[in-house]
Amino acid sequence: MKYNSFFNLSMKKFSFEGTTIELGQFSDCELQEASFKGCNLKETSFQDCQLLQANFAESYGFLIDLTQNKVRGARFSSEHGPVLLSSLGIHLE
Numbered sequence: 001m002k003y004n005s006f007f008n009l010s011m012k013k014f015s016f017e018g019t020t021i022e023l024g025q026f027s028d029c030e031l032q033e034a035s036f037k038g039c040n041l042k043e044t045s046f047q048d049c050q051l052l053q054a055n056f057a058e059s060y061g062f063l064i065d066l067t068q069n070k071v072r073g074a075r076f077s078s079e080h081g082p083v084l085l086s087s088l089g090i091h092l093e
Helices: 078-086
Strands: 005-007 025-027 040-047 060-064
Touching: 060 078
Parallel strands: 005 025, 025 040, 040 060
Antiparallel strands: none
16 A cells, blocks of 8 residues: 555554555554554654554554654564654664
8 A cells, every 4th residue: 555544543453464554644543452563664654643552563664753642552673662762852872
């Protein structure tokens, strides 16, 4: 999928596992417990989303600002740390 916009949708527990979503946008979506495991999310942004307990393990390319989304309990791979922390102004060397 390319250039898709998801706005104000409830997709709780939805499985996107292994899909490609390039240049997409999720805005004001309920994505609690959704799985993006192994997804290519090239330049796909998440804004004002409920990502509680969502799974982003083994995914890549996403743009998630921790100050604009609720991410408590979400799962990420360790290599996502620098990208996630950069939205808080923290840079790892």
